[in-house]
Amino acid sequence: MKATLATTREIRLAARPVGEPRPEDFALVDAPLPALRDGQVLVRNTWMSVDPYMRGRMDDVPSPVLPPFAIGAPLEGSAVGEVVASRAPGVPVGATVAHFLGWREHAALDAEAVTVVDTALAPAQAYLGPLGTTGLTAYIALTEIAPVRGGDVVLVSAAAGAVGSVAGQLARRFGAARVIGSAGGPEKVKKVVSDFGFDAAVDHRAGPIAPQLAAVAPDGIDVYLDHVGGEHLEAAIGALRVNGRAALIGAISGYNATEPVPGPSNLLDAVSKRLSLRGMQVGDHLHRFGEFIGLAAPLLADGTLHTEQTVVDGLDQAPAALLGVLRGANVGKMLVRLGGGS
Numbered sequence: 280m281k282a283t284l285a286t287t288r289e290i291r292l293a294a295r296p297v298g299e300p301r302p303e304d305f306a307l308v309d310a311p312l313p314a315l316r317d318g319q320v321l322v323r324n325t326w327m328s329v330d331p332y333m334r335g336r337m338d339d340v341p342s343p344v345l346p347p348f349a350i351g352a353p354l355e356g357s358a359v360g361e362v363v364a365s366r367a368p369g370v371p372v373g374a375t376v377a378h379f380l381g382w383r384e385h386a387a388l389d390a391e392a393v394t395v396v397d398t399a400l401a402p403a404q405a406y407l408g409p410l411g412t413t414g415l416t417a418y419i420a421l422t423e424i425a426p427v428r429g430g431d432v433v434l435v436s437a438a439a440g441a442v443g444s445v446a447g448q449l450a451r452r453f454g455a456a457r458v459i460g461s462a463g464g465p466e467k468v469k470k471v472v473s474d475f476g477f478d479a480a481v482d483h484r485a486g487p488i489a490p491q492l493a494a495v496a497p498d499g500i501d502v503y504l505d506h507v508g509g510e511h512l513e514a515a516i517g518a519l520r521v522n523g524r525a526a527l528i529g530a531i532s533g534y535n536a537t538e539p540v541p542g543p544s545n546l547l548d549a550v551s552k553r554l555s556l557r558g559m560q561v562g563d564h565l566h567r568f569g570e571f572i573g574l575a576a577p578l579l580a581d582g583t584l585h586t587e588q589t590v591v592d593g594l595d596q597a598p599a600a601l602l603g604v605l606r607g608a609n610v611g612k613m614l615v616r617l618g619g620g621s
Contacts, residue, residue, distance in 0.1 A: 289383035327381035425524035587611030
């Protein structure tokens with residue numbers, strides 16, 4: 280880094296969206312870089328993650344997990360980058376680190392807020408996807424929230440997405456007898472089976488989910504990973520067998536809703552079938568990262584775990600990338616490559 284570097288660029292929230300966000304809800308601005316204090320590092324971000332949950336933080340709604348983005352303040356999210364200046368002895372210049380101040384080209388952080396990652400084990404961007412909270416979400420969902428047992432039939436919604444594509448492969452490894460995915464459009468449906476190894480997939484754009492699910496799982500399912508909510512959750516509740524388990528990870532079908540979203544009409548089935556419907560926040564499980572990476576890194580290295588990315592270039596394209604995720608434009612992880620990413 281040149282000693283004269285005094286500013287960076289960042290994406291700020293310009294307005295709170297009503298319904299689907301618009302490009303004018305974001306602003307790309309030049310911002311001053313603060314002088315580093317003792318114990319801090321300056322990171323040049325090379326990759327940043329774009330995730331559906333960010334839509335919720337654009338609304339002025341209190342959350343027990345993460346506060347809403349502030350108008351006029353930069354957005355934030357997972358990123359990786361190179362340390363270009365350091366006043367923290369344990370984090371040297373040149374280290375590659377993961378942190379939570381994405382949506383900007385440079386970030387000044389306390390050393391405690393960054394994690395040095397091993398790029399000899401996997402490329403830096405993998406720590407935003409299969410070796411990041413994306414992969415950890417799939418792992419926790421299948422081992423703790425809705426644990427897979429030998430012989431189970433597992434349904435994964437958004438199966439061509441970042442979490443879903445990993446979850447289907449892990450479910451098989453954990454003993455599932457049959458793994459079914461849902462995706463949007465014939466190309467994604469084909470990829471879920473041919474590339475991600477699912478046994479079958481249904482197309483939510485082709486018609487109602489419930490009859491399609493009945494055709495590929497006529498005897499029902501045991502485990503459901505929900506990223507979509509709405510019709511998907513209702514169909515899964517109907518298909519779950521007695522003592523079935525569901526991990527409620529997200530509900531992207533309602534993220535842009537301007538009115539309250541109705542719940543499943545068959546929720547009473549959860550009582551009669553003794554179902555477990557459990558929500559999860561991956562931030563509650565970060566202490567299991569080491570355990571997960573020990574499992575996943577070798578699978579990623581030898582190709583057993585197949586992952587894909589949808590990449591857009593440049594910080595100025597980050598808002599369009601988020602809109603794309605909310606519309607289902609991505610296969611695998613949606614990433615923004617910043618200057619220096621490769």
